Amino acid sequence: MKLSFTQRLTLNFCLILAVFSIGIIFFEQHQERKFKTEALEEKLDSYTEITYKYLNRLGENDFQMDSLLYFFPANLRLTLISSDGKVLYDNRLDSFSQVDNHANRPEIIAASKNGSGSDIRRSSSTQKEYLYYAKHLGNNYIRTALPYNIQVQRFLKPDNAFLYYLIGLFLLGFVFIRYISGRFGKTIQQLRDFSSAAKHKLPVVLPNFPNDEIGEVGRQIAEDYRQLKESEIQLALEHEKLLMHVQSSAEGICFFMPNAKVAFYNGLFLQYMNLLSDTIVTDPAEMLQDDIFAEVRHFLSNRDEKTYFEMPVNRQGKHFTLRVNVFEDNSFELVLNDTTKEEKNKRLKQEMTGNIAHELRTPVTGIRGYLETILDNQLEKEKEREFVVKAYEQIITLSDLIRDMSLLSKINEAPGTFQFKSVHLQTVIEKVQFDLQDALQAKDIIVHSTVPADFTVWGNENLLYSIFRNLMDNVINHAGESVTVTIRQYSQEGQMAHFSFSDNGAGIADEKHLARLFERFYRVSEGRTRDTGGSGLGLAIVKNAIVFHSGTITVKNRAGGGLEFLFSLPVG
Secondary structure, eight states, X not given: OOOOHHHHHHXXXXXXXXXXXXXXXXXXXXXXXXXXXXXXXXXXXXXXXXXXXXXXHHOTTOOOOHHHHTTSOTTOEEEEEETTSOEEEEXXXXXXXXXXXXXXXXXXHHHHXXXXXXXXXXXXXXOOEEEEEEEEETXXXXXXXXEOOHHHHHHHSOOTXXXXXXXXXXXXXXXXXXXXXXXXXXXXXXXXXXXXXHHTTOOOOOOOOOSSHHHHHHHHHHHHXXXXXXXXXXXXXXXXXXXXXXXXXXXXXXXXXXXXXXXXXXXXXHHHHHHHSSSOOSOHHHHTTSGGGHHHHHHHHSOTTXXXXXXXXXXTTEEEEEEEEEOTTSOEEEEEEEOHHHHHHHHHHHHHXXXXXXXHHHHHHHHHHHHHHHHHSOOOHHHHHHHHHXXXXXXXXXXXXXXXXXXXXXXXXXXXXXXXXXXXXXXXXXXXXXXXXXXXXXXXXXXXXXXXXTOEEEEOHHHHHHHHHHHHHHHHHHTOSXXXXXXXXXXEETTEEXXXXXXXXXXXXXXXXXXXXXXXXXXXXXXXXXXXXXXXXXXXXXXXXXXXXXXXXXXXXXXXXXXXXXXXXXXX
C-alpha cells in the first residue's frame, strides 16, 4: 500500500521519536537500577565495615559472630574468606571445611582487583540466589549477601513513573507530529493535485496555500504555471497565425528539421514541387535528391557560417526563385517563389521600352527632318508653312502617344487615384460623339446608340470616356467611310451589364490578329497605322480600363463585315 506524504512524514517522525524515547527509557532504567544497586551495595558495604571492625576488636582468628549477627538483618549472609579463597566462616553453613575454594568467585576476583566487587548468582552450597558483595579488608575478604528474592528484586526494579511520563509525552508528541504533518501534507497534497490537474490538462483552480515557506513556494509555482499557460496560449495563437500565414502565403514554404526530415509545408510548395519534378512527389524531402537541388545539397553540407542561399530554377516553362534559410538550431526552410509573372513583366517592360523608343523615333525623326529642312534651306512661305504644319501633326501624334502611355501607367500603377461614382453611360457616349463630330462627318460615320438615357454604371467617368473614345477612334482610323456604329446593352447578369460596340466597316480579314488587338503597340498593318496617325495604345487602354472596372472584353468579326467588341461594366 502506497503511503501518502502525510502518513510517511508522520511515520518517520514517530520512528525517530520512538527510538529517542526507547533510548531514554533504557538509559534511565539502567541508571536507576545502577543507582539502586549501588545503594544496596553501600548498605552491604556498611555491614562489611562493621564486621571488619568487630573482628579487629576480637582478633582476626576469633569468629564468634553471634553477637554481631544480632544487629544485622536476619536474612543477611556473612562469609569470611581468606586471601587464598578458603572459606573461614559462613553463617548459613554448619560446616564449611569442605566448601569449594572461593578464589574464582566473581565478587572475590573483583575485590582482589578493585578492593570491592559484587555479583548476583546462585550459591552452589545453599542453592539460593544471592546478591553478593565482597570487600578486601586486611588479610581476608569479608563478603555479605542478601537473598535475591522478590523483595530485593522489587527494590532494584526501576520506578515506572518515568516510563509512563515518557509514554504520555510520546502520545502528545504523536498528536503534535500528526498535526504538523497534516499541515505540511495538506500543502503537499494541494501541490500534487495542482500538478496532476496541470499534467492531465484538467481545469486548474489555484489553491489557497498557507502563509508559510512551503505555501510561498506553492504560490510561486502556481504563479509560474499561470504565466506558463498564458505564454503557451500566446504561443499557440502565434503558431496558428504562422500556420495561417504559411498556408495563405503566395510562396511555397517547407520547414525541415536539422536531420532534413520534413516538419511542415504548405500546399503551394507541394504543387510547385510536382511542377518541377518529373514524377508525382508526396514527400518534399524526396525532392531534395533531384539534380536541380544539387546546389542546395552542396550548400547545406558545406555552408560554414552561411545561413542564406538563393538560386533560380527554370523548368516546364516556369521561372522560380529558390531560397534556403538556415536557423540557429540547424533546422532550415526552403522557399519557392514563382517569378514567372515577374519575368514576363520584365520581358514586357523591355519590349515596351523598345516599342516606346520605336514609336517615339518616328515622330521625333519627322519633326527633326522638317525643322532641319526649314533651318537649312531658304523656302518659300507656302512650302515653309507646309513643313511647319507637318511638324505640328507629328507633335500631335507624339502628344497623343505620351497621353496614352501616361493613362495606361496610371491605371496599372496608381489605381487609387480614380474615383468611382454612378455615371449615365449615354451622356458619356454623346460627349464622345460631340468631341469627334468633325472626324465622324469627314468619314460619313453614323453612330446609333440604344443605351437607355437613365441607365447608369458604377465607374470612373474619365476612364469610361476613354473606353468609348478609343473604340470610336479605332472606327474612324480603320473601319473606312460611310460606316454605321451601333452601341447597345444586350443583357444584365447580377451586377454586371453586357454591351456591344460594333461597326459594319472593313473589319480584319486575317483572324489571327484578333487575339492580339489589345496588346500595346500591336498593329495589323504597320503602314496603314502610321498613315492614320494611331499610337497603337488605344485598344490596350480600352481593355485595361474595362478590367479595372472588373469587366471583360472580347472582339470578333461580324458576319456582315466590320468588328464587334463585347464587354461588361458594373451596374451603378
